[in-house]
Amino acid sequence: MTGNTPELRESYEACETEVRERLPALWTATGLLPAEVRPFMYAIHGWAVRTDRIADEGPSEGRAQRLARWRDDTLTELRTGEGRHPLRRALVDTVHRRDLDPALIEAHLAAVTEDSAAPPAFDTVADQRRFLRGITGIVGELWAPLLEPRGPESARQVAALFDACKMADLFEDLPDDLKAGRCYWPQDDLRDLGLTPGDLLGDGPRAPLDAFVDRQLAHWRTLLAEATPATWAVGEPYRLFLHSLLLGTQLHYDEVTLLRSRVLTEGVPHPTTDGRLTRREPWPGPRPGHVAVIMDGNRRWADAHGVPARHGHHAGARATMRLINSALRLGIRHLSVYAFSTENWNRAQEETTAIFDTLADWITQGTRRLHELGVQVRWCGRRDRVDTSLASALALVESMTHANDTLTLTLCVDYGGRDELAAAARALAAEAVAGTLRADDIGPADLARHLYVPELPDVDLLIRTSGEQRISNFLPWQLGYAELVFDPTPWPDYDLTRLRDAVTAYTTRERRFGAGAFTASPEACTPPPRSPEPAPSPR
Numbered sequence: 001m002t003g004n005t006p007e008l009r010e011s012y013e014a015c016e017t018e019v020r021e022r023l024p025a026l027w028t029a030t031g032l033l034p035a036e037v038r039p040f041m042y043a044i045h046g047w048a049v050r051t052d053r054i055a056d057e058g059p060s061e062g063r064a065q066r067l068a069r070w071r072d073d074t075l076t077e078l079r080t081g082e083g084r085h086p087l088r089r090a091l092v093d094t095v096h097r098r099d100l101d102p103a104l105i106e107a108h109l110a111a112v113t114e115d116s117a118a119p120p121a122f123d124t125v126a127d128q129r130r131f132l133r134g135i136t137g138i139v140g141e142l143w144a145p146l147l148e149p150r151g152p153e154s155a156r157q158v159a160a161l162f163d164a165c166k167m168a169d170l171f172e173d174l175p176d177d178l179k180a181g182r183c184y185w186p187q188d189d190l191r192d193l194g195l196t197p198g199d200l201l202g203d204g205p206r207a208p209l210d211a212f213v214d215r216q217l218a219h220w221r222t223l224l225a226e227a228t229p230a231t232w233a234v235g236e237p238y239r240l241f242l243h244s245l246l247l248g249t250q251l252h253y254d255e256v257t258l259l260r261s262r263v264l265t266e267g268v269p270h271p272t273t274d275g276r277l278t279r280r281e282p283w284p285g286p287r288p289g290h291v292a293v294i295m296d297g298n299r300r301w302a303d304a305h306g307v308p309a310r311h312g313h314h315a316g317a318r319a320t321m322r323l324i325n326s327a328l329r330l331g332i333r334h335l336s337v338y339a340f341s342t343e344n345w346n347r348a349q350e351e352t353t354a355i356f357d358t359l360a361d362w363i364t365q366g367t368r369r370l371h372e373l374g375v376q377v378r379w380c381g382r383r384d385r386v387d388t389s390l391a392s393a394l395a396l397v398e399s400m401t402h403a404n405d406t407l408t409l410t411l412c413v414d415y416g417g418r419d420e421l422a423a424a425a426r427a428l429a430a431e432a433v434a435g436t437l438r439a440d441d442i443g444p445a446d447l448a449r450h451l452y453v454p455e456l457p458d459v460d461l462l463i464r465t466s467g468e469q470r471i472s473n474f475l476p477w478q479l480g481y482a483e484l485v486f487d488p489t490p491w492p493d494y495d496l497t498r499l500r501d502a503v504t505a506y507t508t509r510e511r512r513f514g515a516g517a518f519t520a521s522p523e524a525c526t527p528p529p530r531s532p533e534p535a536p537s538p539r
């Protein structure tokens with residue numbers, strides 16, 4: 001439908017090429033959008049990327065004039081409705097065809113011109129926000145009407161998401177920008193900490209530099225909170241795309257929280273703004289071998305945001321992808337998550353359907369990437385009741401990833417500890433009846449053979465989010481000697497710092513296993529044997 005003349009078609013294609021080459025992460029994420037809106041995105045971003053290049057690249061002599069000419073031509077063509085340049089023709093067509101607001105383009109051009117004319121100088125974080133809005137947020141605001149916005153606030157929320165994405169770029173480019181004399185950071189934060197922009201690249205004391213980065217993270221967190229409602233403020237077909245942008249930005253955020261002042265010299269490696277997880281070296285330090293998580297609080301989080309429970313589950317799924325990234329980053333080898341219990345069938349059917357759909361969508365969408373990252377995914381739970389689309393997504397990811405060993409992710413779906421133990425007892429009784437096992441000989445290892453995932457190791461650290469302090473029928477066999485951490489954070493807000501803090505708490509605990517002192521340590525992931533197995537008796 002876009003491009004009813006060969007010239008126009010070529011223009012849309014040129015814009016897509018510009019986006020694919022210059023903004024590859026965004027281009028990948030647009031794959032999650034319905035095909036019919038993608039060309040409009042390419043038209044807007046292709047033009048915006050070219051504008052940015054005219055402002056930043058080429059000989060500095062005459063740059064201001066080239067940018068002014070580009071601006072004047074764009075505005076004239078928007079008025080006449082006739083684009084004359086391959087990277088403007090599709091933009092003009094998109095703005096007219098979809099009735100977008102040309103005043104936003106004019107405002108964007110003014111912001112780019114101002115940024116290009118003089119080095120950035122932001123006194124406060126509010127100044128920095130104005131800059132972000134002009135350069136990036138406004139572009140999101142421009143195309144927000146294409147996403148079937150659900151309210152007057154949605155364009156602002158989409159714009160905030162774009163601003164939050166731009167923060168990731170600022171951190172990524174930080175060392176290069178500083179070396180080029182460009183400081184995109186609030187001067188008052190520097191002043192408060194007794195720092196100058198030059199100090200940010202020096203070898204001075206770490207403490208104020210860490211404090212400076214922590215402040216920027218706090219600003220970024222505020223921005224992420226403003227951007228989060230964008231994921232439900234648009235029509236259903238567009239939500240996955242926004243979730244993916246938000247997840248990508250959250251992964252950047254997590255990376256900076258790990259690096260702290262090291263980001264000033266190293267930047268953030270490899271962009272992840274399309275929401276894909278990226279393979280990185282595990283962070284050094286002690287860690288538990290097997291972490292199990294009760295992901296509680298999606299509904300309360302949704303309530304707190306005034307939206308239906310399903311949006312909490314979508315945000316919860318995003319938090320699970322973030323957890324997987326955090327586990328990889330901290331070098332955890334086994335991660336088990338409680339996604340649906342045998343008791344959760346008692347929830348309203350509307351909610352169970354929303355949970356299954358969410359799980360199926362995220363697993364399907366994440367399968368290839370999890371495989372590339374070396375994650376082995378297993379399903380632990382009853383296999384006879386869940387929806388077929390979820391069951392086949394789980395079966396597919398299991399078979400595709402079975403040989404991987406960087407991280408073993410066990411998804412507990414339709415899982416209940418009592419059902420599992422009862423099933424194991426039935427299997428042992430059948431063996432006894434068949435005469436292959438004497439009842440008197442049954443020991444823990446015999447029962448363990450019949451668990452859903454017999455090779456699942458003992459849990460070292462159990463985390464439950466959202467404040468409740470109970471086990472809710474989760475892995476009773478494997479939790480026998482687990483250390484427990486209860487975190488008040490609702491699941492959708494659980495980030496890398498929460499996991500890191502839980503891991504730190506774990507490493508300070510003294511584990512005894514009923515046999516005297518045994519402090520958790522990196523090498524101590526595997527506890528001593530539970531109890532001596534009874535000697536095999538002659539059959």
Ligand SMILES: CC(C)=CCC/C(C)=C/CC/C(C)=C/CC/C(C)=C/COP(=O)(O)OP(=O)(O)O
Pocket residue numbers: 294295296298313314316317318320321337338339340341343344355358359362363411468470472
């Ligand atoms: C695995 C991926 C990609 C996403 C998971 C994210 C989702 C959708 C999680 C499902 C949300 C959910 C239903 C979590 C329940 C976890 C659970 C079984 C917690 C135990 O608590 P309750 O079932 O509330 O039991 P209590 O009644 O004892 O509180």
Ligand SMILES: [Mg+2]
Pocket residue numbers: 296468
């Ligand atoms: Mg609950």
